[in-house]
Amino acid sequence: MTDHALVHDDHDHAHGPDPRFFRRWLTTTNHKDLGSLYLWLSLVMFLVGGVMALVIRAELFQPGMQLVRPEFFNQMTTMHALVMIFGGVMPAFVGLSNWLLPVMIGAPDMALPRINNWGFWILPFAFALLIATLFMPGGAPAGGWTMYPPLVLQTGPAFPFLIFAVHLLGISSIMGAINVIATILNLRAPGMTLMKMPLFAWSWLITAFLIIAVMPVLAGAVTMLLTDRYFGTSFFNAAGGGDPVLFQHVFWFFGHPEVYILILPAFGIVSHIIPTFSRKPLFGHASMVYAMAAIAFLSFIVWAHHMFTVGLPLAGMLFFMFATMIIAVPTGVKVFNWTATMWRGSLSFETPMLFALGFVFMFTIGGFSGLMLAMAPVDFQYHDTYFVVAHFHYVLVPGAVYSIMAAVYFWLPKWTGHMYDERLGKLHFWLSTIGVNLTFFPMHFSGLAGMPRRIPDYALQFTTFNQMSTVGAFLFGFSQLLFVYIVIKCVRGGEKATAQVWEGAEGLEWTLPSPPPYHSFTVPPLVR
Amino acid sequence: MTDKRVCGKGLWTTLAALVISIGSTGAQAGLRYNMTEGVTEVSRGVHDLHMAMFWVCVGIGLLVFGAIVYSMVRFRKSVGARAANFHENTTVELVWTIIPFAILVIMTIPAAGMLIKMDDTSQADLTIKITGYQWKWHYDYLDENISFYSALAQDSNAARQLGAQIDLKSVDHYLLNVDHPVVVPIGQKIRFLITSNDVIHAWWVPDLAVKKDAVPGFINEFWTRIDVPGVYRGQCAELCGRDHGFMPVVVEAKTPEDYAAWLEAQRTPKVESAAVVADTALVAAR
Numbered sequence: 001m002t003d004h005a006l007v008h009d010d011h012d013h014a015h016g017p018d019p020r021f022f023r024r025w026l027t028t029t030n031h032k033d034l035g036s037l038y039l040w041l042s043l044v045m046f047l048v049g050g051v052m053a054l055v056i057r058a059e060l061f062q063p064g065m066q067l068v069r070p071e072f073f074n075q076m077t078t079m080h081a082l083v084m085i086f087g088g089v090m091p092a093f094v095g096l097s098n099w100l101l102p103v104m105i106g107a108p109d110m111a112l113p114r115i116n117n118w119g120f121w122i123l124p125f126a127f128a129l130l131i132a133t134l135f136m137p138g139g140a141p142a143g144g145w146t147m148y149p150p151l152v153l154q155t156g157p158a159f160p161f162l163i164f165a166v167h168l169l170g171i172s173s174i175m176g177a178i179n180v181i182a183t184i185l186n187l188r189a190p191g192m193t194l195m196k197m198p199l200f201a202w203s204w205l206i207t208a209f210l211i212i213a214v215m216p217v218l219a220g221a222v223t224m225l226l227t228d229r230y231f232g233t234s235f236f237n238a239a240g241g242g243d244p245v246l247f248q249h250v251f252w253f254f255g256h257p258e259v260y261i262l263i264l265p266a267f268g269i270v271s272h273i274i275p276t277f278s279r280k281p282l283f284g285h286a287s288m289v290y291a292m293a294a295i296a297f298l299s300f301i302v303w304a305h306h307m308f309t310v311g312l313p314l315a316g317m318l319f320f321m322f323a324t325m326i327i328a329v330p331t332g333v334k335v336f337n338w339t340a341t342m343w344r345g346s347l348s349f350e351t352p353m354l355f356a357l358g359f360v361f362m363f364t365i366g367g368f369s370g371l372m373l374a375m376a377p378v379d380f381q382y383h384d385t386y387f388v389v390a391h392f393h394y395v396l397v398p399g400a401v402y403s404i405m406a407a408v409y410f411w412l413p414k415w416t417g418h419m420y421d422e423r424l425g426k427l428h429f430w431l432s433t434i435g436v437n438l439t440f441f442p443m444h445f446s447g448l449a450g451m452p453r454r455i456p457d458y459a460l461q462f463t464t465f466n467q468m469s470t471v472g473a474f475l476f477g478f479s480q481l482l483f484v485y486i487v488i489k490c491v492r493g494g495e496k497a498t499a500q501v502w503e504g505a506e507g508l509e510w511t512l513p514s515p516p517p518y519h520s521f522t523v524p525p526l527v528r
Numbered sequence: 529m530t531d532k533r534v535c536g537k538g539l540w541t542t543l544a545a546l547v548i549s550i551g552s553t554g555a556q557a558g559l560r561y562n563m564t565e566g567v568t569e570v571s572r573g574v575h576d577l578h579m580a581m582f583w584v585c586v587g588i589g590l591l592v593f594g595a596i597v598y599s600m601v602r603f604r605k606s607v608g609a610r611a612a613n614f615h616e617n618t619t620v621e622l623v624w625t626i627i628p629f630a631i632l633v634i635m636t637i638p639a640a641g642m643l644i645k646m647d648d649t650s651q652a653d654l655t656i657k658i659t660g661y662q663w664k665w666h667y668d669y670l671d672e673n674i675s676f677y678s679a680l681a682q683d684s685n686a687a688r689q690l691g692a693q694i695d696l697k698s699v700d701h702y703l704l705n706v707d708h709p710v711v712v713p714i715g716q717k718i719r720f721l722i723t724s725n726d727v728i729h730a731w732w733v734p735d736l737a738v739k740k741d742a743v744p745g746f747i748n749e750f751w752t753r754i755d756v757p758g759v760y761r762g763q764c765a766e767l768c769g770r771d772h773g774f775m776p777v778v779v780e781a782k783t784p785e786d787y788a789a790w791l792e793a794q795r796t797p798k799v800e801s802a803a804v805v806a807d808t809a810l811v812a813a814r
Contacts, residue, residue, distance in 0.1 A: 063702065065690040071770045144767045150744060151727040151769055238745020244728060245743060278603075279611040287621050309730055309765075310741045311748035314647045318640055325632045329625060332588075336624045339592060342599040346611040349600075357596070364592060368585035375635070377642040378578045380739045381563055384730060384765040445561035450734045452765045455773030457688055459703045460696060464559055504611075 016518050029113030031098045034120050038095025045087030050477050052080040057473040060466050073456035074142035081145035086169045092404045093265040094176040097204045103509035104198045106189025106525045111182035119175035126168035133158035149236040149247050153229050163222045170215040177208035191527035202289050203268025206296045210257045218254040245310050252303035260299045266403030270356045273410050274338050277353035278345030279504035283337045291330035298327045308379045317376045324374040351425030355406030358433055366394030387447025393440045413501045417515040418494035424486050431479035438472025564734050567756045571737035573642050649749045652719030660729030660742035663771035667710045674794045680774045681705035704761040709778035713787035714754045723747045733762035754781040
């Protein structure tokens with residue numbers, strides 16, 4: 001590598017990594033370096049958001065106020081959500097797309113490397129702004145991550161920082177998405193038609209279009225908040241002819257596709273892992289693509305199911321109820337597909353497969369509670385209770401987060417050239433799975449029993465389930481330190497990984513050596 | 529490695545002990561873990577819909593999870609399973625698209641019927657206007673000239689302060705009790721109008737299966753008809769700031785005779801209630 005650098009010093013693509021540490025990581029345009037940066041950032045944010053979750057769970061261990069004031073509790077719930085969604089899950093998926101798309105489609109790098117660098121380096125500044133609000137007078141935003149006016153307009157000096165941080169996060173996501181689309185549409189190896197493309201690439205192509213469609217909507221919504229607060233507009237103020245509920249419509253028009261942004265790449269990942277460890281091709285490659293496209297389309301016409309209690313007209317509620325329930329059909333197709341893939345396979349249960357199976361089981365549980373929530377008349381009882389908290393944590397933690405962990409275990413030997421510690425990986429899986437279920441399953445019960453969400457203190461009858469949740473949360477939280485240890489240990493060394501790594505692995509990335517060369521495919525492979 | 533495993537076992541036992549101890553205290557207290565059937569025709573219908581959908585999910589779950597678990601046991605590589613190579617089957621794919629679709633359509637029919645019923649606020653016997661405040665409720669009996677605020681009960685408020693050394697079990701319905709409950713008659717269709725004075729709140733009583741947002745500048749409607757006299761408790765269900773967790777809703781449902789007596793008692797002229805009435809009139813005029 002360095003030899004080439006000496007010869008072709010004016011051809012960027014021939015360079016290896018810059019040997020100077022800061023120059024390398026600050027100015028890199030390499031998809032692997034940036035992928036690693038994204039993944040490390042998301043791991044840090046996952047731990048930061050996790051600490052906030054543990055503050056919440058510690059306060060809720062018993063009724064009465066023991067540790068924090070209600071206003072700080074609300075700051076924790078708000079920041080936990082923002083940090084986890086925009087810092088924990090989204091950058092992790094972008095990091096995975098960086099690492100995997102070029103090696104999956106036979107490209108040397110992402111199509112837009114400088115945009116790639118910029119997209120990443122916005123994030124640390126955005127999160128610095130966001131987290132700095134904790135130390136401002138009046139504290140961090142406390143009106144919930146949904147930022148509903150008029151409540152969010154009561155935020156102190158932190159308010160403009162929140163808006164600006166959201167803008168920056170949106171810009172970063174959009175740049176990542178543009179890069180994904182440009183890469184997939186332009187850099188596929190000869191012979192790789194769209195329908196032959198691996199499902200992770202498909203899931204990201206669809207996700208990228210969702211991001212480009214809805215991030216500007218979020219930016220618009222928060223900009224209207226900004227002008228309402230500082231420039232005398234009344235978009236969301238009835239006294240000036242506006243409507244607070246308008247914000248909710250705009251926000252959820254972003255927010256519902258956003259939840260699919262957080263789960264579609266997970267579908268892609270699991271569709272790689274299950275066939276590998278079943279040693280059998282995915283049951284329906286084409287139907288998986290159609291199902292994802294159908295979900296993406298439907299995600300734009302269901303937003304008001306988050307708002308059944310705001311006083312929608314009857315026709316609106318009926319429409320959003322029907323549309324929401326229909327999403328269960330393509331989602332069911334995906335789950336049935338994974339099941340049929342395992343049927344009459346030859347299964348083994350390495351850590352990535354364990355996480356993928358955990359994903360299928362627990363995401364499906366989250367899907368079931370979603371189906372129940374879709375029924376508008378019953379949603380009046382579920383809405384804004386812990387039942388909802390249980391639902392979306394089931395799809396996000398053992399859903400999206402498990403898929404990210406499955407992906408890390410699955411491709412880590414490819415990335416580092418070393419096998420991770422299988423025994424510790426399995427321990428991590430079982431501790432996490434016990435912890436996550438102990439945390440979130442009892443929330444179904446506390447919610448059905450009548451506990452509202454986002455409250456710092458609760459009536460005595462909710463104590464039992466809350467104590468279970470808190471014990472589970474600490475178990476899950478501390479288990480993740482084991483994950484950090486396993487990853488660092490694997491990066492630093494370990495048993496050498498072969499090129500194929502897994503017996504049943506198929507795809508272009510497994511034809512490259514482990515670790516792959518700095519510029520992946522310098523000559524496009526031929527796909528038949 | 530070995531000490532890691534020992535450490536793991538220690539964790540397991542501690543965890544098991546904790547779960548068992550927590551579980552047993554719960555069983556003694558008669559733990560509620562499901563949606564209430566409530567005390568209205570609507571709330572019972574909602575409960576039935578909830579249970580119906582729950583059992584549909586259980587049924588589908590048993591099939592899917594059963595197939596996965598069967599595969600995990602039967603088709604293990606370690607027991608010598610050889611992988612088949614089948615994929616893509618249009619018939620199967622059509623079946624697992626159409627059957628769930630049909631189930632969902634069947635489920636939406638009763639749900640739509642229930643929704644239409646809940647939406648019909650016409651022909652009410654009496655109307656009560658609710659206004660949300662940070663952090664209390666205001667009730668206004670529109671035909672009776674009665675209105676009052678309803679805030680968290682004093683003893684709960686004292687006990688919920690950070691570091692308060694009060695035994696919560698000694699507090700009457702901790703966090704679910706107010707100074708002035710809203711009193712309503714049973715057997716009559718009560719229409720509620722709801723709005724807010726500041727931020728969005730939501731008025732929720734699980735036993736009545738009603739939850740509606742209080743949106744500043746707009747008026748929402750809902751209704752209920754309570755079958756059984758009693759005290760029904762709920763909470764604000766939309767994050768509304770610092771004390772969102774501390775603005776409960778308490779509904780006291782009385783027989784028509786008791787309700788009439790209560791109305792009479794409220795009408796007895798009191799200086800402060802007259803002031804409140806004048807104040808609401810002002811608000812209404814604005």
